[in-house]
Amino acid sequence: MITAVETYRSAEEAARALGGGGAIYLAGGTLVMAEVNANRTPPRLVRTVDPGLRQIVASSETIRLGAGVTMAQILASRDCAVLHDVARQIGGPQVRSMATVGGNLFARHPYGDLAVALLALGARVALAGQTSLRSLADLLRDRERPALVTQIEVPRPRGDRAFGFVKIARIHPRGASLLSIAAFLPREGSRMRGVRIAYGGMADRPIQAAAVERALEGAVLDEGTIARAVAVAAQGLEPPTDSLASAWYRREVVGVHLRRLLERLSRP
Template sequence: MTEVQTYPTIDEAARAMARGAAYMGGGTIVMREVNAGTAAPVLVRTDDPTLRQLRAQGDTVSLGAGVTMAQILAEPQLDFLHPVARRVGGPQVRNMGTVGGNLFAAHPYGDFAVALLALGARVQLAGTSGARPVEDVLRDRARQVGLVAAIEVPRPRHGSFGFTKVSRVKPKGVSILSIAVLAPQTGGTLRGVRVALGGMGSGPLRSAAVERALDGQRLDRTTLEKAQSVASDGLQPPTDALASAWYRSEVVGVHLRRLLQSMESS
């Protein structure tokens, strides 16, 4: 039987987790484990209101780890994240699923984490100073890295960020793969490109090959063809009930090119 402990502050919840408990936020992940009988013996939750806060600080938006997809969709200042949040499950999941929890959602879930990776987000852990790159948290998420308090998301320039999710069931099917691209342009040349992929490895990852193909180039036909051709280079996508590794490798470049073309015309 699983015991649920509720704490008034995030710091108290983090201390409880350090003693071996698991955290329950929106419950969209953990409750499946509870129902399957595989959840940790002790689950920790907190009513700390800071987890639901949204704050704009210059060119950065701070999202409390307990902010839901529905909250994001209700905030005009987060319009760049609306296409991502809208593709996370159905209304019930969006009302419960949190940005912090999405960082730990295993494939075929975790599409929001793919977008955060492309945007260069940073993660604040409870009881620590400073923030860690989201890459570090995603890399270490199989181990207990601490309790996520907030996520700092740089606001992209208009038209420089794009996201797409490929699924067999629309509009709320789980992902075969997902792609997020940050492609700022200076004088028509791409600079500081970040490309993140979901469903192409054990978790969200960046595509170094595509970033090299795009950075320093103009978004023309030649560049698009090059990016498409290297989209699966160095990657080991899984084979599962949704799709084979071969299929993912074949289609990721096509969907990447379509996303880039849609950003070019926006």
């Protein structure tokens, strides 16, 4: 099948072109091009050269990433320091120079490491042609419905111990994650308020670990709290079995890695 690539000046025009169906949005192409080569895409690829999609705009409160910002751009930006550890662990240099933030939100398991971090940070997304922002959690729940993401707004965590990320892979340094955990632990005094814990590899898409969040919310991050959080690390979750790990293995090890991450974030 011959695939046609349509290029639009603005994200809104691209979104309109997608709206008619029979087309797929092309960002960095690290995943889409494999689908094209396997004849698994619709006959039309839609892209945009809208410069807004490549911009990073930072303020004291938020970082606003254009959906077309690449992992390499994140790594080159001091404003994005909070995301460096995550972006560094995505693929090799060639993948990072093409792979975009927007594409990562739609990447299927075992990919989507950045989406896990953004979910824990409470990111919100802007869609082409819409004025209000939507929570990333909401977008991830029904991401099968086509919508062109233009911006991702990331609240800045306060302090070094407010955010942490861990990726567990069999092949180092560039393997796909068999699971990943991102923890956002804002403190009010010594207590945690507004906790978000996100997992990758524990479902078919990045999800929040509600039972762990309940165990941590309002508590002091001490040994007892960590033990209570670890005890419910896999509660209510049905992780997949795939070539990287079985569901049983994921359930067994998620608590081990959660403990290490929480212990790291509990140290002064």
